[in-house]
Amino acid sequence: MVTHATAREDHPAVQKAPFRARLSRIDVKASPYLYISPFFIVFAVIGLFPIIYTAYISTRKWNSIAGDLGVAAAYGQSGETSWYGNFAWVLANHDFRDALFNTFSIFILSSVPQIIAAIVLASILSANLRARTFWRMGVLLPYVIAPMAAGIIFRQMFADETGVVNIVLQQIGISPISWHGNTLASHIAIACIINFRWTGYNTLVLLAAMQAIPNEVIEAAVVDGAGRARQLLSVVLPMIRPTLMFVIITSTIAGLQVFDEPQLFSISQSFGGSDNQFLTVTQFLWKTGFTSTSDSNMSRAAAVAWILFIIVVVFAILSYVLTSRIASTGGPDKPKRGRKGASR
Amino acid sequence: MSSARSVPSVALTRQLAGPGAARAAARRRGRIRQTGEGRRPGPVSYAVLVFILLISLYPIYYTVQIASTAKETMHDFMGLSLGSNLFDHLATAFKELNFWRALRNTVLVSSLCALSVVAFSTLAGYSFAKLRFRGRGPLMVFVVGTMAIPTQLTAVPLFIVMSKLSLTGTLTAVVLPGLVTAFGVFWMTQYLEAALPYELIEAARVDGCSMIRTFFHVAVPAARPAASMLALFTFIAQWTNYYWPFLAIGTAAQRKPLLTLAAGTLSAGHYQDNTLIMAGVALTSLPLIILFFVAGKQLVAGIMAGAVKG
Numbered sequence: 001m002v003t004h005a006t007a008r009e010d011h012p013a014v015q016k017a018p019f020r021a022r023l024s025r026i027d028v029k030a031s032p033y034l035y036i037s038p039f040f041i042v043f044a045v046i047g048l049f050p051i052i053y054t055a056y057i058s059t060r061k062w063n064s065i066a067g068d069l070g071v072a073a074a075y076g077q078s079g080e081t082s083w084y085g086n087f088a089w090v091l092a093n094h095d096f097r098d099a100l101f102n103t104f105s106i107f108i109l110s111s112v113p114q115i116i117a118a119i120v121l122a123s124i125l126s127a128n129l130r131a132r133t134f135w136r137m138g139v140l141l142p143y144v145i146a147p148m149a150a151g152i153i154f155r156q157m158f159a160d161e162t163g164v165v166n167i168v169l170q171q172i173g174i175s176p177i178s179w180h181g182n183t184l185a186s187h188i189a190i191a192c193i194i195n196f197r198w199t200g201y202n203t204l205v206l207l208a209a210m211q212a213i214p215n216e217v218i219e220a221a222v223v224d225g226a227g228r229a230r231q232l233l234s235v236v237l238p239m240i241r242p243t244l245m246f247v248i249i250t251s252t253i254a255g256l257q258v259f260d261e262p263q264l265f266s267i268s269q270s271f272g273g274s275d276n277q278f279l280t281v282t283q284f285l286w287k288t289g290f291t292s293t294s295d296s297n298m299s300r301a302a303a304v305a306w307i308l309f310i311i312v313v314v315f316a317i318l319s320y321v322l323t324s325r326i327a328s329t330g331g332p333d334k335p336k337r338g339r340k341g342a343s344r
Numbered sequence: 345m346s347s348a349r350s351v352p353s354v355a356l357t358r359q360l361a362g363p364g365a366a367r368a369a370a371r372r373r374g375r376i377r378q379t380g381e382g383r384r385p386g387p388v389s390y391a392v393l394v395f396i397l398l399i400s401l402y403p404i405y406y407t408v409q410i411a412s413t414a415k416e417t418m419h420d421f422m423g424l425s426l427g428s429n430l431f432d433h434l435a436t437a438f439k440e441l442n443f444w445r446a447l448r449n450t451v452l453v454s455s456l457c458a459l460s461v462v463a464f465s466t467l468a469g470y471s472f473a474k475l476r477f478r479g480r481g482p483l484m485v486f487v488v489g490t491m492a493i494p495t496q497l498t499a500v501p502l503f504i505v506m507s508k509l510s511l512t513g514t515l516t517a518v519v520l521p522g523l524v525t526a527f528g529v530f531w532m533t534q535y536l537e538a539a540l541p542y543e544l545i546e547a548a549r550v551d552g553c554s555m556i557r558t559f560f561h562v563a564v565p566a567a568r569p570a571a572s573m574l575a576l577f578t579f580i581a582q583w584t585n586y587y588w589p590f591l592a593i594g595t596a597a598q599r600k601p602l603l604t605l606a607a608g609t610l611s612a613g614h615y616q617d618n619t620l621i622m623a624g625v626a627l628t629s630l631p632l633i634i635l636f637f638v639a640g641k642q643l644v645a646g647i648m649a650g651a652v653k654g
Contacts, residue, residue, distance in 0.1 A: 024554075031556070032476070035470060035559070036468045043526070046502070050498035050500075054500055121392075129393075135393050135397075137644055138400065141640075144580065144636040147584060149407075152607055153403045156410060156621075157406060208647070257495070259496075282587070290591065302501070305497045312494055
């Protein structure tokens with residue numbers, strides 16, 4: 001920078017000047033690295049190292065008590081070893097397949113209605129409302145209810161005999177639904193928990209993007225005779241596409257890892273339901289690693305973690321591609337904007 | 345909003361161009377009101393919002409309602425009426441939860457994480473946003489990339505390491521993985537890039553400030569609004585985090601109570617008595633609800649600012 005040259009001119013007569021100048025140059029060169037290094041050092045310890053270590057563990061036979069017991073046992077052949085033995089075990093496991101299905105089902109049931117609701121709510125909130133801060137805070141209130149608490153609350157609301165949902169259903173003459181026993185019903189109930197907490201948050205994210213749309217663009221659509229639905233579909237949605245993709249991708253990443261809600265939704269100790277009705281992949285990871293006593297419990301859990309990671313990455317990319325397709329058919333837009341949204 | 349700024353106000357038009365022009369301006373303004381930002385929404389919009397507000401509030405009210413009923417009458421349909429046992433149940437849950445210790449531990453853990461995330465992120469974010477150094481681009485891409493990594497991926501080895509260091513069952517184990525977040529660095533970088541002019545940094549340097557003094561006297565004050573929002577969000581995220589504390593504390597939940605885990609331990613011990621569990625849920629949710637009423641505006645502003653800048 002220019003700055004240290006000026007600094008030297010301020011003290012021309014002092015003998016120390018060359019030394020100070022050199023010090024200042026070192027300061028300028030080294031400081032950027034010094035400032036980012038605390039973050040990277042801590043991150044290496046608590047973020048990077050565990051990821052690499054997970055990969056290593058997943059190829060071993062690793063028990064939570066005994067530790068490393070050598071290379072993983074090959075799946076289905078006793079006495080043999082193979083580095084991908086744990087992965088084969090996981091992929092062939094029936095509980096894991098159930099968990100995979102449930103996770104996708106809950107993910108779809110939570111994210112699709114949630115994003116549609118968030119778009120509608122955001123477009124209502126973007127109008128010139130009275131008491132707008134009140135409404136904005138209102139939709140955000142569930143965000144401060146911990147997923148754990150929400151899980152317990154909805155478990156009670158959807159309780160098979162004592163829950164308010166079934167009581168109301170009976171009052172209006174519909175036979176009660178087995179919210180914990182039935183697979184689809186339990187997925188809907190768990191999706192309700194997720195939607196309860198996140199719809200308002202996503203509404204505000206989308207609202208911010210909608211308010212950044214220049215007024216002239218909307219006015220032009222109005223002049224051209226577009227109704228409110230047409231405005232939303234053909235003007236607003238294409239213009240908030242980067243943010244929309246951000247919302248979709250973050251809810252994909254979070255939705256595929258769902259744990260708290262189904263865990264607390266479970267009655268008594270049958271986590272994930274008595275017949276895996278709502279066991280998710282992360283719950284399966286926990287059951288495999290932290291409740292099973294198999295001699296490779298930790299390494300199998302590590303294998304689940306990596307499989308989940310790959311699924312998350314694939315789906316994040318997939319939803320990126322899908323949304324850019326869908327959104328780009330809605331109206332004119334610049335392809336450049338999409339990339340910005342994905343990089344977040 | 346931006347268009348309104350470039351057009352002179354009706355009153356100003358009256359002064360500059362006379363009453364006729366002012367009437368025309370008012371008419372024009374009225375027409376703009378019909379569209380976009382300016383349009384006044386009809387009753388349907390309010391009805392939808394009231395409906396959404398009610399279904400957001402109902403589960404919270406339901407918690408209080410169940411907590412207030414006697415165990416025997418829980419099965420009856422109560423409409424919206426409250427029972428008479430609320431304070432009994434709250435008092436019992438308060439004792440069973442070891443509320444004050446759980447609150448203290450939770451506040452401690454969440455504040456430590458919030459402080460540390462803000463400190464590390466401001467330092468790194470300043471460097472990324474305003475200083476030039478080799479490798480800046482790739483390192484920033486790396487930071488952004490790591491935001492997509494699922495927390496579950498790191499749970500297994502972190503647990504192994506923590507048990508090797510015999511840290512499982514301690515608050516240290518809960519705090520450690522929350523000390524830094526890639527999101528925090530990204531957030532501060534984005535903010536400082538826009539909010540801190542190079543001129544200010546250069547002025548400080550010309551005045552003879554060392555790099556670190558420049559950071560403390562110029563960057564830190566400029567970063568304050570974003571830093572407080574980051575602290576708020578990290579605090580809430582850590583407070584509501586369940587998965588890692590659940591693994592790290594494990595069976596020590598009685599000795600090291602945390603509010604997020606506490607209601608869970610209540611349900612393990614007393615899963616027959618749902619009235620008590622709901623009282624526990626109400627108690628453990630209360631601190632964040634209070635925080636929401638104090639800092640809700642900042643939360644709304646923070647979410648909306650993040651959406652625009654990110």
